[in-house]
Amino acid sequence: MRNVIIASMVVAILPACAPAPASFDADTVRSEVTALVQRWSDSGEAGDWDAVADTYADIEGFAWIEQGEVRYPDRAAIIEGLEQARAANLSITNDVSDISVTPLGADAAAYHASYRLVARSESFGFESRGVLSGVAIRQADGWRLLQGAFSESRPEDGAEAQSR
DSSP states (O other): OHHHHHHHHHHHHHHHHSOOOOOOOHHHHHHHHHHHHHHHHHHHHTTOHHHHHTTBOOSTTOEEEETTEEEESSHHHHHHHHHHHHHTTOEEEEEEEEEEEEEOSSSEEEEEEEEEEEEEOSSOEEEEEEEEEEEEEEETTEEEEEEEEEEEOOHHHHHHHHHO
16 A cells, blocks of 8 residues: 555656756747748749758658658758759749648647649649648758648549639
């Protein structure tokens, strides 16, 4: 019985000994990550591939998912893709809207937004729309996209939405 009482006291006291979570301003995190997602979109539309590259984190854990597959497993791979876009003189229209950010702490946030992406060059083109989602992290020099995923809407979803 004595052991049960001691164990109960330890369980009750331990949370008080744990360091308090670092406080942060959730509104600032939301504002800064929203600006990051918008900067990512605007930089692509401007054809400023260096500015797009600057929005991506360069640490382990980076991944960019398209059509249900990891298309870019690290920053080097996505930078290579940006260089191909530059060489192809790719023209981008990338509309993001309804950007929503959920702070996970002072240095991390989940985000999602509606998107419509149109990419065209002389030799190819595509259009995609749906939801962009992922995780952003704060690094020493600002917020960066650590993970991103395009979840495309099915064609009938878009037709349904437009008929409303």
